[in-house]
Amino acid sequence: MQIYLDYSATTPPRPEVIALMQATLQAEWGNPSSLHQWGNRAATVLERSRLQIAALLNASPDSLVFTAGGTEADNLAILGVAQSYRQPQHLIISSVEHSAIAVPASQLEARGWQVSRLPVSRTGQVGPADLKQALRDNTTLVSIIYGQSEVGTLQPIAELGAIAQAHGALFHTDAVQVAGRLPIDVQQLPVDLLSVSSHKIYGPQGAGALYIKPGVSLTPLLGGGGQEFGLRSGTQALPNIAGFGLAAELAAQEMPAETLRLMHLRNRLFSLLADVPELAVTGDRRERLPHHVSFCLPHTEGLSGKTLVRQMNLAGIGISAGSACHSGKLSPSPVLQAMGYRDRAALTGIRLTLGRRTTAADIDWTAMVLKQVLARSLPAKFVAPV
Ligand SMILES: Cc1ncc(COP(=O)(O)O)c(C=O)c1O
Incomplete structure (x- = not known):
């Protein structure tokens, strides 16, 4: 998939x-x-x-x-x-x-x-x-x-x-x-x-x-x-x-219906991931782009957004990370830093953005895979059962 x-x-x-x-x-x-x-x-x-x-x-x-x-x-x-x-x-x-x-x-x-x-x-x-x-x-x-x-x-x-x-x-x-x-x-x-x-x-x-x-x-x-x-x-x-x-x-023609559809899918993804204790939503929950889901892992060591992106990619799912990599060294996301996140958290931002081809089945599968990837990468106490 x-x-x-x-x-x-x-x-x-x-x-x-x-x-x-x-x-x-x-x-x-x-x-x-x-x-x-x-x-x-x-x-x-x-x-x-x-x-x-x-x-x-x-x-x-x-x-x-x-x-x-x-x-x-x-x-x-x-x-x-x-x-x-x-x-x-x-x-x-x-x-x-x-x-x-x-x-x-x-x-x-x-x-x-x-x-x-x-x-x-x-x-x-x-x-x-x-x-x-x-x-x-x-x-x-x-x-x-x-x-x-x-x-x-x-x-x-x-x-x-x-x-x-x-x-x-x-x-x-x-x-x-x-x-x-x-x-x-x-x-x-x-x-x-x-x-x-x-x-x-x-x-x-x-x-x-x-x-x-x-x-x-x-x-x-x-x-x-x-x-x-x-x-x-x-x-x-x-x-x-x-x-x-x-x-x-x-x-313009599709916007009213498509915007609502995306908001539903976005909210579905947020709720499916709500039981992962260390996954913290970034950005505003209400004043938010309709297709946009983003998180960081504020209290975890050693796992960066880039690593998650690579692991999700191996599972066939394309997402993105906020932090940038300069000359092989990860640097924290300036956007998360400006929002008051500490450097360690600002290295772990991830973003999942939905669109016309995204289905509810995609969302359910993605939530399950993300939980599995996190369960493999984080100490057991952090992750809710898949
Ligand atoms: C907010 C914002 N501004 C500007 C750009 C740049 O647009 P373009 O890729 O068409 O040059 C992007 C693209 O990622 C964007 O997200």
Whole structure:
């Protein structure tokens, strides 16, 4: 039995998406910027995708800029705003951002920007009061991740965005894990910029988009032909973008039922594992991505998240670990550390993320295998009977 439970890392492209991408590659290979019929047909494909993604976010199509993925959308948001200023200013992010935000923020810091990293609660949430306190006269941008990929916590984005905007700062959110899984309406949410990625919603890797509220101005990161309203030069990757558009349309259609189904399966997995005494849920239990299950082993020696991932892989089950391995040495997850976990616990984070192909039988089997793996690896006192 092979069970993939790493849908936050990437999702298998839908068959309809693959078929459309193949057809696009074969028939619509024109350059969307060309003025002849081949170009016009490609431009039609491009704009249809823009409409489909706009519909997922309730955005106007001309507020979306296609990028090569979520990472580029995040970089464009942070660096594109920053480069609109001659002098370094103040940026606020959270201490649990994806590296696609944390790294450009550090780059700005090296260039003289002030960067505040907001603390989070034990469940990974940013407190609105902490944001209020961190705002300065020269705060130009606040960027807070919407759904945390490692621990699943959802942030109170409506409240945080309203605080930032009331102060006169721009507000960006990385919604890569949320788009297609929970409804997003950029007309209702107080956001100026919002990042999404294709391969988290059953589209292909290598496509993403940045929503830019009309009136917000960014400096492009790439110099070139001025595609994407002058904000992202380079000929668009049409097959990827076409696949992204269709994936967005299908995600929007299936979302209400699929979100509920995933929440049930997620809760089933949490309850099946509830009798393992040393498995502690990480992230917020209620304000949580619908497909996301995560744990750590706070009081155990010698067992890392990576080891568990390898052992589960041997049993045919794909999950992921939060800690990273640098030059053969394990380092604790910075996200769990920011949430107040000690280094030893922050080495043991694991994540199981569910998706369209996940069934109740997969969940039951996974819970049983995980308990067996833990029973083999942990002292007997820790593990409940399988
Ligand atoms: C929250 C978050 N932001 C950004 C990214 C990067 O997206 P992409 O892989 O499309 O560059 C990811 C991917 O793991 C993510 O989970």
